[in-house]
Amino acid sequence: MGTTLHFINHASVIIEYNDGQNQQMVMTDPWFQQPAFGSWLPNPPTAFHPALLASLSYDHPNFSFLISHGHDDHFDDQWLKLFNKDIRIFTANYDAPSVRNRLKALGFHNVVEVTPELSVHDLFRIRCFINTDVSNDDSLYMITTPDSCIVHANDLWYPLKDEAVSIIKEEIATVPEGRSVYMSQSNSASGYPMTYPQIEDRSQILMEKVTKMTTQGLRNAKTVDAKYFLGYAGYSSIFVKGKEEYLDKAIFPSPHWMRSHYQELIDELGVEMLDMLPGDRFDFSEVQQNLWSKYSQDASIKNCTIDYYKQYDIINQCDTYHLTESLDKEEMVEKLEGFLTGFDQFVQRYLERKEFEKTIVGKVFTIEVEDMDITRSVKIGEGLVETDDFNKKMRVTPEVMTAILNKQILFENTSTGYEANFFREPLETYNRDFIVYLTMYSYVYKKSKDRATSTV
Known part of the structure; x- marks a missing residue:
């Protein structure tokens, strides 16, 4: 009896109180x-069939969703269509209405905006913390049940602001000790450094990047006096045609992997890392593992998931x-110039x-644009320019660029989705x-509305 944490996959959990x-x-x-x-697919896949989870929304009167932000690895439109449209969905009170509008377009009408102030929803209290120094469109959430407090930090692994630390510590102090x-988040969520051909030691830099994220997450847990730590929001594989190295070199951030790299820090901080893979559950007395968590090796889980896809x-x-179409050169130039001007x-x-x-x-x-002898540059504040100098350059296939210009896919697919290569000058400057x-x-x-408009 009490609170149970069910790990579904990636950044998806069910917090159950009974x-x-x-x-x-x-x-x-x-x-x-x-x-x-x-290009991303979850690895491991969801531990429970989507239809079974969707059934909860029809038969459990107090089933709700929390959508942290609008990235597709946190917001699956196709899966959400299976759920009861009357259920309550929580999300942060972002300035931009994109998440709210997207939910309403799917038919959900009971969308509740969460704020940093105390917000009571039946048995649960939910707050959010938006760090605008990092992102205007992502948020950390705190969910307090009658006997536990769970921080759902998502992709915000960065150091916490003092105000958030103070509030979270106070809230954790209201529940029983421990x-x-x-x-x-415990893994890289962008194409850097793997999509940067200039960088020779990409695997080493990737490891350093993941270490920075994971260790900061552990330190954040210690800072707010959390008893347990769960590394999540990092379970995925990248499928880009002709770039199988993205599959081979990707880190599989299982508890076993994290312990093998960060056990010294874990011991130093005194935070207990939960030994959970998707499908496992935690009732604050023990982790109840599924068969694959007990017996399968990380490599087998990762490789069998790839084989399944x-x-x-x-x-x-x-x-x-599946992208095969390409604009002709004249139309590509016209639309590309409109995109950059906009x-x-x-x-x-x-x-x-x-x-x-x-x-x-x-x-x-x-x-x-590869194989088309097309290069266009924009200088922010001045518009289109002719120059060989750049701070950041993207090299992309005609098919992917066509899909962006024709509004079939987002530009973000090139960077976060690994679908293009990037260059920067100087090499040491990230240009975030x-x-x-x-x-x-x-x-x-x-x-x-106008695909070629420059007044977007």
Whole structure:
């Protein structure tokens, strides 16, 4: 009796409370096998069939969803269509209405916005914390049941702000000692460094990146006095045609892998890492493991999942396996110039409203379309320019670029989805500002009516 944490897959868990008389559950961030960013598929797959989980929304009166943010590995439209449209769905009170609008377009009408203030929903208390220094469109959540507190940090592995630390610590102190879990991203969520051909030691840098994320998540758990840590939001494989090395070199961040690399820090911090894979559950007394968690090795789980996606042709849903059309050169140039001009105008308008990543002004972004002798550049604040110099350059296939310009896919699929190669000058400068703004702009561009417009 009490709270049980069920690990579904990736960033999806079910927090269930049952004291024999009262029951409530909330499921976070659904993702079955709709390719995220055009190339990601969950690995391991969801531990329970989507139809069985969807049935809970019809027969359990206190079943709810929590959608942390709008990325497809946290928000599977196809799976959500199976669920009862009357259920309550929680999400943060973001300035941009994209998550809310997307849910309403799917038919959900009971969308509840969560804020940092205390918000009581039946047996659960839910708060969110948006760190605008990192992202305007992602949030950390705190879910408090009558006997436990669970932090659902999603992709926000960064150091917590003092205000959030204070509130989370106070909330954890309200539940019985030892009944708190901090869940945090434990793997890379972008194409860097694997899609950067300039970088020779990509595997080493990937390891350093994952170490930075995971160790910070562990430190955050310690900072807020959480008893347990669950590394999640990192279980996926990348399917890009002709780039099988993305499958081979990807890290599988299982508890066994994390212990083998971070046990010294875990011991130092005194945070207990939960030994859970998708399908396992934790009732604050012990982890109850499924058969595969007990007996299967990491490599077997990872490889059998990849074989499953190939055997059932699911990889053919990924962008680079089915995109075949390409614009002719003249139309490609026209639409590409419109895309880049619109991007420059979007950034300038955004900066008039908010001081966010102002470093982008004056920088040059270049797109090079492979095999078509097409290269176009934009200098933020000035528009299209002719130059061989750049701060960041993307080299992309005609098929992928065509799909972006024709609004079939998002620009984010090239970076987070590994569907293009990137270059930067100087090599040591990440230029995160470009990726952040291009990601925001690509959502606006994809929704605009005129595909070639420069006034998006």
